[in-house]
Amino acid sequence: xxxxxxxxxxxxxxxxxxHSYDLSLESMFETIGSLSPKQGLEIIAPxxxxxxxxxxxxxxxxxxxxxxxxxxxxxxxxxxxxxxxxSGRDLSIDEAVEFSRIQLEGAKRLGYSLARMxxxxxxxxxxxxxxxxxxxxxxxxxxxxxxxEIHAPNIIESEQQQRVIxxxxxxxxxxxxxxxxxxxxxxRVSPVCERKFLELGVDxxxxxxxxxxxxxxxxxxxxxxxxEAIDGGSLVELLATETWIYFGHGKPAALRAIMPYVFHxxxxxxxxxxxxxxxxxxxxxxxxxxxxxxYDGWISSEYEGHHWLKNRGAYAQVQAHQRYLRRLISExxxxxxxxATE
Amino acid sequence: MFDEDLxxxxxxxxxxxxxxxxxxxxxxxxxxxxxxxxxxxxxxLSMNGRPQAEARIFFKLYGTTYRFNELTKHYSVLWFVLDPxxxxxxxxxxxxxxxxxxxxxLFFRIPYHRHVFRQVSTCTRALQLEERIAL
Numbered sequence: 001x002x003x004x005x006x007x008x009x010x011x012x013x014x015x016x017x018x019h020s021y022d023l024s025l026e027s028m029f030e031t032i033g034s035l036s037p038k039q040g041l042e043i044i045a046p047x048x049x050x051x052x053x054x055x056x057x058x059x060x061x062x063x064x065x066x067x068x069x070x071x072x073x074x075x076x077x078x079x080x081x082x083x084x085x086x087s088g089r090d091l092s093i094d095e096a097v098e099f100s101r102i103q104l105e106g107a108k109r110l111g112y113s114l115a116r117m118x119x120x121x122x123x124x125x126x127x128x129x130x131x132x133x134x135x136x137x138x139x140x141x142x143x144x145x146x147x148x149e150i151h152a153p154n155i156i157e158s159e160q161q162q163r164v165i166x167x168x169x170x171x172x173x174x175x176x177x178x179x180x181x182x183x184x185x186x187x188r189v190s191p192v193c194e195r196k197f198l199e200l201g202v203d204x205x206x207x208x209x210x211x212x213x214x215x216x217x218x219x220x221x222x223x224x225x226x227x228e229a230i231d232g233g234s235l236v237e238l239l240a241t242e243t244w245i246y247f248g249h250g251k252p253a254a255l256r257a258i259m260p261y262v263f264h265x266x267x268x269x270x271x272x273x274x275x276x277x278x279x280x281x282x283x284x285x286x287x288x289x290x291x292x293x294x295y296d297g298w299i300s301s302e303y304e305g306h307h308w309l310k311n312r313g314a315y316a317q318v319q320a321h322q323r324y325l326r327r328l329i330s331e332x333x334x335x336x337x338x339x340a341t342e
Numbered sequence: 343m344f345d346e347d348l349x350x351x352x353x354x355x356x357x358x359x360x361x362x363x364x365x366x367x368x369x370x371x372x373x374x375x376x377x378x379x380x381x382x383x384x385x386x387l388s389m390n391g392r393p394q395a396e397a398r399i400f401f402k403l404y405g406t407t408y409r410f411n412e413l414t415k416h417y418s419v420l421w422f423v424l425d426p427x428x429x430x431x432x433x434x435x436x437x438x439x440x441x442x443x444x445x446x447x448l449f450f451r452i453p454y455h456r457h458v459f460r461q462v463s464t465c466t467r468a469l470q471l472e473e474r475i476a477l
Contacts, residue, residue, distance in 0.1 A: 012374065015343070015374040018423075018424075019344055019347065019370075019374065019423065019424075020347070021424070044374070044375055046375040046376040046377070046420070046423070047374060047375040047376065047423055050376075050422050052376060052420060080375075080453070080454050081454060082378075082453040082454055083453070083454065084381075084451055084452070084453045084454065084455065085378050085380060085381070085417050085453045086380060086417045087380045087381075087383065087414035087415075087417065087451075088414075118454045119454075307343065310346075
């Protein structure tokens with residue numbers, strides 16, 4: 001594999017094992033390290049750091065020890081703006097900047113050169129006040145990249161997202177770009193989600209109706225109208241809402257135009273099947289674009305099947321996902337070499 | 343996300359404090375990451391089918407006890423995702439002496455979703471009453 005794409009995973013993949021105390025913080029790091037040498041380690045800051053948003057000296061010491069011992073490479077620091085932390089109002093710009101600055105300084109001490117900024121971290125009513133613009137002096141001082149996440153139900157093509165993309169392009173800073181979460185480019189609702197609701201007793205005909213309706217790419221208003229029309233109770237409402245939240249309708253082709261600003265990739269997935277293929281996300285097309293664009297950042301495999309499937313099988317799934325990604329990368333490279341020699 | 347873990351353990355503890363009687367049990371944060379107490383703005387709790395008034399529910403974390411209906415003030419207190427908390431319910435009537443069916447629904451804001459989504463977590467479990475402990 002000659003591609004410079006690097007593979008890693010995020011602690012989010014191990015939510016179930018961590019929450020249930022099957023894995024401690026250190027054993028989670030050890031597990032991630034066992035996936036391969038130089039495995040990329042992305043952490044969710046408020047999941048791992050007890051003193052969040054601060055990074056304590058104790059955490060810093062434990063983290064560096066784990067990175068060294070388990071042969072990990074810090075890939076992305078999972079930053080959150082938590083603008084809705086205070087009840088009844090959003091954080092002010094000054095409060096938001098300070099809350100982020102604390103995390104970014106902590107990320108740097110941990111050895112990260114990139115922080116993921118969670119989506120809905122700002123609005124663009126006034127571009128000058130966008131949090132990423134306000135943080136630019138800190139990013140330059142720390143030499144830290146901020147990668148704003150594009151995440152379902154948002155998609156690259158949406159009007160709101162396009163405004164942010166335009167603004168980031170205009171800013172033209174090596175320190176402000178995007179994390180693309182592959183869950184915003186899905187081909188179908190994951191069978192893991194579908195099966196869960198069938199097991200909960202939802203009528204198979206209604207499950208099919210909801211999933212077929214998802215395929216029509218409805219707006220939120222249309223989805224709500226359909227939920228009302230079905231009148232199937234809270235589980236049906238939950239199913240419909242989850243299809244809308246988790247499975248984005250974005251087309252991989254839209255990714256190509258923003259590649260100059262893509263700093264990081266979340267390899268969101270819900271299941272790798274028995275044949276070693278992801279069955280929901282448009283990975284073949286996505287990987288093709290990443291390879292042909294010369295992307296040289298990380299793909300953090302982000303397992304989210306645990307939202308529906310509580311079998312604590314994250315390790316095997318992440319391992320299978322990385323095997324799948326390596327295969328796609330190799331195939332894409334081979335295809336490009338063949339085209340070049342024709 | 344982790345509804346089945348919302349009620350932690352199997353025990354319901356009776357205690358008295360300042361002449362008031364309480365029943366308490368442990369709960370877990372049913373979410374993948376830590377969040378601030380200010381995000382918790384509503385609770386529904388019934389014991390053996392009897393709804394309990396929010397004003398009589400207290401939340402204990404790291405040695406401090408809060409009225410549940412005042413949690414929204416505490417935006418600097420982070421509930422770390424791995425740490426159990428305790429719910430205390432003030433009660434006047436006599437409850438069954440051995441087991442009690444608890445039905446709990448916790449509503450919370452997702453701090454980074456701002457005003458778009460709320461999380462609702464529900465769990466029902468029969469808990470075994472423990473011996474009374476005098477505080």
